[in-house]
Amino acid sequence: MYLLGIDIGTSSIKVAVVDVSTQKSVATAQYPEEETAIKSTQPGWAEQSPMDWWHNVQQAILKVNASNLFNPKDIKAIGIAYQMHGLVTVDKDQEVLRDSIIWCDSRAVELGEKAFDTIGHERSLQSLLNSPGNFTASKLAWVKNNEPEIYSKIDKIMLPGDFIAMKLTGEITTSTSALSEGVFWDFKKDEISADVMEHYGLDYNLIPSIKPLFSEHGHLKDGIAKLLGLTVGIPVSYKAGDQPNNALSLNVLKPGEVAATAGTSGVIYGVSDELTYDQQSRVNTFAHVTYSPEKKHTGVLLCINGTGSMYRWAKHNFAPYLSYPELNHIAAQAPIGSKGLKILPFGNGAERMLNNKYTGAQLLGIDLNTHNQSDIFRAVQESIVFAFRYGLDIMRENGMQPKVIRAGKANLFLSDVFAQTFVDVTGVPVELYENDGSVGAALGAGIGAGIFKSPEEAFSQHQLLKYLEPKNTTAYEPIYQDWKKILEQELISP
Structure with a gap:
């Protein structure tokens, strides 16, 4: 018996087929091989085509089926x-009306700030646990204000995972977790926020039916099943945002447990059993995958837009013909501190942890006689870690005190330089696991379909790969403080 997991990333679609008995992946595929572009027709804007996601999902599933490592007919659920x-x-025919305004788009920042002021800061934070910011509700308000002809045709709004589930099943659903990440959810009343809907003048009928996150969100349509070689009627039984899903896949389920990831964006995600919030909404709180009215487990999320995207930019512009493992090897040749080279890695939209300011990415202190390729790539990795530390200190201000952080051995954590620097600069040990968002989604499907009795059972065979402890904290602390001064000066400059 197998489970299919689909991970709709910004860069590509990844799929995994997981054996229920071993909880391990038997086959994976990615499509496309090259990173998907982000459309940016104006500074700070970021869009992608949902139909491109759907095409890529189909191609990834056909690709993994072609491995011949399993029988696709034995897949019993999709996550x-x-x-x-x-x-x-x-629209009412389930046709896409416009490209998706994605997570790193900044166009709705001013709308969100005005909503925060009008609703009231304390009222927003106590009920929404966030400022409306530039989240999904504010993006919808932007469409309403600027594209009224499109808004008038909308039948339902969705998050990216809801859309792919719709294409697979023909049904449109959402969950409390999804609505909370769009800042549509009132945690005090456990219902759609009247404050947000009424402030923006949004129609309640645009919100899909709300189902438990671990439940059947529809069943695979006949034509799609035949096209993909799957069994008609199997359920889509799990949908979650990538960061709650990453936490699930790292078995981060209980209050006090913390996960991290460093893909296109960088995230630290800690589980809490309190409705906590940051007064400045620099870190955000959403409903975790295990949230219920009885157990209000939330995920406190620090997001940095420019992590893997910063490393990708450096690769494409300084070493386009080298692989990421080769870049990691080159970075290891440079000393701690990269001979004084400093980088601000914030070139991928407004950063919430910087109060929605956009500094742009900056390379500072380049010495044409001293610095070389190894210094550049180490400085990029160090600067990303410094951004993590800056955000983690905000989380610490709000009561999150991680004793250990779990991360998947993937993306930037594949680099020994990055992983050890992360531990040294944050001062927190890291546990590395074999981890993949698509595998987590597959196991989530097993929970939602009742194949596993609980999340704990689904991850009972989770195995630690490596444990990292701080080694160079003393050496890095003054380097980090110098970097922090540069950032703070940039934040106060006009």
Whole structure:
């Protein structure tokens, strides 16, 4: 018996087929091989085509089936993880009305700030646990204000994972977790926020039916099943944003447990059993995958837009013909501190942890006689870690005090330089696991379909790969403080 997991990333679609008995992946595939572009027609804007996601999902599933490592007819359920905060709009015929305004788009920042002021800061934070910011609700308000002809045709709005589930099943559903990440959810009343809907003048009928996150969100349509070689009627039984899903896949389920990831964006995600919030909404709180009215487990999320995207930019511009493992090897040749080279890695939209300011990415202190390729790539990795530390200190201000952080041995954590620097600069040990969002989504599907009795059972065979402890904290602390001064000076400059 197998489970299919789909991970709708910003860069590509990944799928995994997981054996229920071993809880391990038997086959994976990615499509496309090259990273998917982000459309940016104006500074700070970021869009992608939902139909491109759907095409890529189909190609990835056909590709994994072609491995011949399993019988696709033995797949019993489908789970979906997806890039958070995106807005997908469809009409009554389930046709897409416009490209998705995705997570790193900044166009709705001013609308969100005005909503925060009008609703009231304390009222927003106590009920929404966030400022409306540039999340999905504010993006929808932007469409309403600027594209009224499109808004008038909207039948339902969705997050990216809801859209792919719709294409698979023909049914449109959402969950409390999804609505909370769009900042549509009132945690005090456990219902859709009247404050947000009425402030923006949004129609309640645009919100899909709300189902438990671990439940059947529809069944695979006949034509799609035949096209993909799957069994008609199997359920889509799990949908979660990529960061709650990453936490699930690392078995981060209980209050006090913390996960991290460093893909296109960088995230630290800690589980709490309190309705906590940051007064400045620099870190955000959403409903975790295990949230219920009885157990209000939330995920406190620090997001940095420019992590893997910063490393990708450096690769494409300084070493386009080298692989990421080769870049990691080159970075290891440079000393701690990269001979004084400093980088601000914030070139991928407004950063929430910087109060929605956009500094742009910056390379500072380049010495043409001293610095070389190894210094550049180490400085990029160090600067990303410094951004993590800056955000983690905000989380610490709000009561999150991790004793250990779990991360998947993937993306930037594949680099020994990055992983050890992360531990040294944050001062927190890291546990590395074999981890993949698509595998987590597959196991989530097993929970939602009742194949596993609980999340704990689904991850009973979770195995630690490596444990990292701080080694160079003393050496890094003054380097980090110098970097922090540069950032803070940039934040106060006009």
